[in-house]
Amino acid sequence: MTLVIGLTGGIASGKSTVSAMFQKLEIPVIDADLISREVVEIGKPAYEQIISSFGDGIIQRDGSINRELLGSIIFKDENKRLQLNQIVHPAVREEMLRQKGAAIKNKEAAVVLDIPLLFESKLTSFADVILLVYVDEAIQLKRLMNRNHLSKEDALLRIKSQMPLKEKVPLADAVIDNNGTISSSEKQLKEQLIKWNVL
């Protein structure tokens, strides 16, 4: 039986860091962010649909969709955001399920669904268990400011626009406390995977 692990966190909580640990353990990771970029590439079904809805203005010189422009359009317009989600989300879901099916067919011990906004996107039913990467807000703020070279105000705005990590803790099956060192988080991950009979 392949254990399907939903991996989530909040902005700069350390999800990518933990995702890399899974890859090091040779556990396949399905990356929702990566897939959401791939499904809008030239020639993919979502590509044409987005241009029909948003117009030629979002096409760049090389023919690809200007994701930054799209981002700023939907940031200001809730209807447009819903419209884009209606195109992109089903395509992402379909591809994630395809890759998940391939991992199960391959008899992998586990497969990771790396989904930043797992709870918000209501995709929890795709996973057997949910693993949350948690940090306290003060550390989250410090790491986000350092990583993205943001002022305290800008970093706080981004953190506050998401569901607080504290509220995600009771919704998860297991939590990695990433307030400490990377090796402490790696140790916690391995212990959890042993409990789940994956290692």
Ligand SMILES: Nc1ncnc2c1ncn2[C@@H]1O[C@H](COP(=O)(O)OP(=O)(O)OP(=O)(O)O)[C@@H](O)[C@H]1O
């Ligand atoms: N335990 C740790 N100790 C010190 N720095 C860490 C630790 N874990 C992660 N970091 C650093 O904190 C920043 C955020 O981590 P990471 O990019 O893994 O978060 P994320 O949850 O994937 O973020 P996002 O979803 O915003 O991309 C990175 O610069 C990373 O190197």
